[in-house]
Ligand SMILES: [Ca+2]
Ligand SMILES: [Ca+2]
């Protein structure tokens with residue numbers, strides 16, 4: 146082999162490239178080990194392995210819809226995503242993900258109004274709000290609607306049509322003893338896939354004092370908007386949220402939906418882990434067929450009367466958070482049951498509402514087959530999770 150300056154340069158370049166690849170591999174390995182050793186954490190937090198490990202920025206965790214505590218003419222929408230941010234971690238936003246609130250105001254579970262958010266750039270990031278507008282196309286494919294305003298991350302800004310916006314880091318307001326839930330239904334934990342232990346070998350949440358809010362030590366990324374109720378409709382609305390990305394499959398540059406979420410605890414409790422991705426890729430119009438069978442199957446499997454499944458389906462299918470803009474003072478499922486604003490407020494103990502329906506006697510007249518140890522996770526709202534004023538979600542840790 147002839148050695149000259151050029152071949153030495155080529156060799157040096159190859160070595161540099163190898164070292165770079167090795168460094169990237171080691172970084173990936175460290176990341177993978179971190180994930181593997183993290184205590185198991187999820188609900189719609191980490192609802193598929195792809196979202197949990199490959200695109201956490203698109204992993205939606207909670208949707209809140211509530212009447213503004215400071216102005217009864219306004220409604221607040223809050224979307225949480227990119228979970229399990231540790232204190233001091235400065236995780237950038239992903240400029241490739243399109244975040245949307247979708248609002249149906251005609252009762253057909255097809256969106257009539259959308260608010261779209263996209264972060265710009267990878268350093269000195271800003272965020273652009275598009276809408277609220279009627280979308281040109283509906284369903285799992287999305288096209289951008291015209292831009293309304295661009296502002297800075299982690300700062301409250303107000304558009305010229307009076308929409309207050311915050312996009313940034315918050316303390317995760319969701320409260321749940323998820324660690325114990327995973328002992329009760331191991332299948333819901335992505336880390337133990339594809340061979341989870343059988344469910345219900347553990348039949349109790351931890352007692353008060355021992356129960357832990359698994360999300361308490363974590364921050365999250367949030368999009369919070371406050372806007373006049375009239376921008377969304379007049380009476381009853383259904384709200385859900387989606388994340389989407391551009392894909393070569395859509396040559397027109399449109400965005401394809403990869404995750405969706407509305408009613409909390411619905412997929413996590415009733416639906417097999419492997420079914421989550423399919424539900425993420427669908428529209429609420431399909432829920433009556435798809436989601437209902439899981440609810441019926443689950444209620445049957447725990448030996449409770451089908452009246453429980455009927456009750457859950459009647460309030461939670463289609464999977465949209467219902468609110469009544471013509472009413473005030475929301476309570477969880479209050480549009481369907483309480484003749485009030487409904488929606489979901491950050492302090493609502495949605496886990497206890499759900500578990501008391503499924504395992505307890507919250508459905509009037511149905512007492513057969515109760516499982517008393519599962520009617521509450523014994524974790525309640527934590528004051529540090531909330532603020533009295535916009536953006537209403539607590540400051541990050
Ligand atoms: Ca999710
Ligand atoms: Ca509609």
Ligand SMILES: [Ca+2]
Pocket residue numbers: 189192205404405406412421425
């Ligand atoms: Ca989901």
Ligand SMILES: [Ca+2]
Pocket residue numbers: 320321494496497521522523524525
């Ligand atoms: Ca609770």
